[in-house]
Amino acid sequence: MEKKKNKKVFLKVVIIGDSGVGKTSLIHRYTSTRFLQDFKPTIGAEFSNKEVVINGKTVVAQIWDTAGQERYQSLGISFYRGADCCGIVFDRSDHSSFENLDTWKNAFLKHGAPKEEGTFPFLVIGNKSDLDDGSLVKERDAQQWCADNGNLEYIETSAKDNTSVEEAFTKLIEKGMEREKVNLVELPDRMSQKNKTVNLQRDVAKDVNRKPQKKKCC
């Protein structure tokens, strides 16, 4: 088991976007290949793991599903930390969610504080493409926005019809992997850190165990 674990690459994927744009259903579609008819607003944040093989490597994608409401943004900040890539979702049938892309991107860069602000891998996902009644956000506009904001990639999906959901996430993960390659040196450190911490914390645990004993004496 341990050997296998070492080969695995862990990626933290954060999905952000306005409330009700379909973040949860996208993730649910990807991780459990089902569409949730009855979905509920996400409170705080949730996450799920998915193992994928990309380019011969097994990757464990830790997909964070954040809440869209403003109240929870301040709580979600802690979840942005250490993200390897970020997907910003908007609802193609809801223009205001498209207009909010800016604020989401900036909030992520501000609170997630990734090292490379300019090149951090974002993916813009236009969800709910199945609701085609002529008033959707046009692909051209979205592409334009992406071009204006540092050549981000854009993809149109539909969690309901399962159109290019898989693609979107593989793209995200690939981007995260590329970024990881640059920081490859960190990886072994991380693994070794785990062993170290275990030692340290054992001591702490002992200390914790001692404290109540003292109390008993008193």
Add this chain to the structure above:
Amino acid sequence: MKENKRFSFGPKYTEFSMNTLDSDKQQRAFEISGDKHPSKKTALAEYKNGINQNVPLRKAVCLTGKKKSGKRKLLSCSVHKKTSNLRKKAKNRPVSPAPVPKNTSVGVEYSSPCQKKENKRKQKLLVNSCLHDRKPKDFNKISQMSNKAESTQFLHPSSQKRSPSFLPNKEELRLTRDRMENHHNFDIQFPITKAKDRLSVEPSFENDTYYAQSVKARGEIIGINSLVSTSTIHNTPHVSMKAKLSQTRESSVGQFSRNKRLCNIASIKDACTSVSSQRHRPQIKRNAPLQKESALVNEVYKSDTSPNKPRISPQISQRTFESGRHMPIHYRRRGPVKIGVNSANSSVFAKNSNNSSKDLSFEFIESDAVAKTTTANRKFPEPIRPTFYSKIKKFIFKDTTKFPCKCSEQDQELDCCSRAGKWVRLIEAKRNQRINQDRYLEEYKLVIDKIHRTEQEDPNISINTACVENFNNDQDQIEKDIERTLVDDKFFGKGKDGQNTLRELLNILARKDTTIGYVQGMNFLAAAFLYHCSKDITLFLLNYLLDDLELSKLYSACSNELMERNNSLKSLIYRCNRKVYNHFENIGLDPQTFALEWMFDLFSHTIPLNFYGKFLDNFLALPSTNSNTGWAYFDGVVVSILLEIRNEILEKDEWDEILVFIKDYTKDKNLSFFSWKINWDKILNQAVTI
């Protein structure tokens, strides 16, 4: 038209529409040289009285237009009755354009914003006083007159259906024109009794067209009079009014006569003479209308319980009608007794005014109807949100007392199941108060009324755009969330009663404390309560949760209640199971990462509804030593869940694995009844002992 700017004073509900041609000089709309007004003092006194009596005084008159288009004159005509100048001109030279004197400017110059506000208020007061000081002399006469069958017949030429297009028929036009000539405008009136009926039913289209024309036929002075009177009626909350004056400086009577499409000169002359012939000063009786009003408010509340409730809330229709009574008599004579201005009006007016572009045109817009007119792509580029009140007013007086819980039979005294009755009794026992169904209902209505009043609030209080934005966001959010709150449930499904009640409740919660607004999680909580009791008791219980159990602290973004909750959870885990605590410490897992959702919706989504009553039993009503008893129980539940799965937790070394496991354990993914891995009954019982 250059631009249409809309001003909403304070929270977005009130819309005093202003049609601005000169955005800098909107203030002129409010210009009245008020110092000379004789009853200024009385007006002030009344205003104060009104505040004391909790009688909402809210109306505004906006007259906008270009410079020197005669706004002030018209306003002063309507308010001070200094119509003599205009009348003379109209008499002498009805056809030729009346020159407007060059220096018509401004009694008061607006130097500072403070002054502006004061002037606004002044203007308001004046208009109010004008309208309410006078008691109609011969109310009976008029009603008799108008009861004549003749007038009713042609006022309702066809059954009151709205025609698909907003343009009046040609036939109707002809009809009305003939009528105008025959009746010289003056005798034509709406029967008051009919008006009353109509107010509570659908707005009728034909009447509006007629109204539009009759106002025109009477010339601008009368028009303004009726306009002011109708728009400033006491407590017609949704009537926001827009008066538009044409840009030209010609006398509008003259223009009017040129526009022969609608009526001929003779009728205008008649109209003018009728104006000038009626010079009487109604008696001034102070406070009488106000007292009436306050009595009315009480009446309305009493009348709520009557079984036959009209669809439009009686509050509005009654008040609007009644308020017509203390309108000055001559206003009523000229302006037909069309008091609750209807929605169809505006569009008709707009059309008519477009046809005769140089005419004065007035628009009466009920704020509900504004949205409609916008969709008809006229005048307003942006859609206006329906006000909160207009949204829920359908439901306020409609009792949805059914609650779907299967706890047991209904409580004998309260409007809820016996289980919820127990909660209420325990809470009241804590507060040393007795339960009283009427009180909860009353409180509920008071809250609504309060919100309603802030909708119509004083423009002097605040123009807080941030606040408005928050409300808008909240409203969007609520709409989004309502569609995903317990959709599978029979009660809360799409378009069901439960959903409507839920919407109402959430809107109230969002406006109750504006610093918090609406927070996700409230929806589940409110739904869980609505499962057991009616909305008024739900509000009572939610208030208890938010205020006494300090849930509102958790919801507000600017407090570290969350950290406190987290710490208390940690300490309880530490006391109950040290191994789990140490394991969490080793991994670096904070209990708040998995308990955050539970905190915000108090398990109301996690625990299935039929078990949730049990949780609330303890959470609401455990005997208290301090205020946080409920939360102690909450911690207990969390810990008992952790204890239930402690072996699995201890096996797992990665914190994300633990999180996923807890999530899977507590949530039924298949959404079927028997698929819960968790034995909630056991856990809830266990939690009490912890």
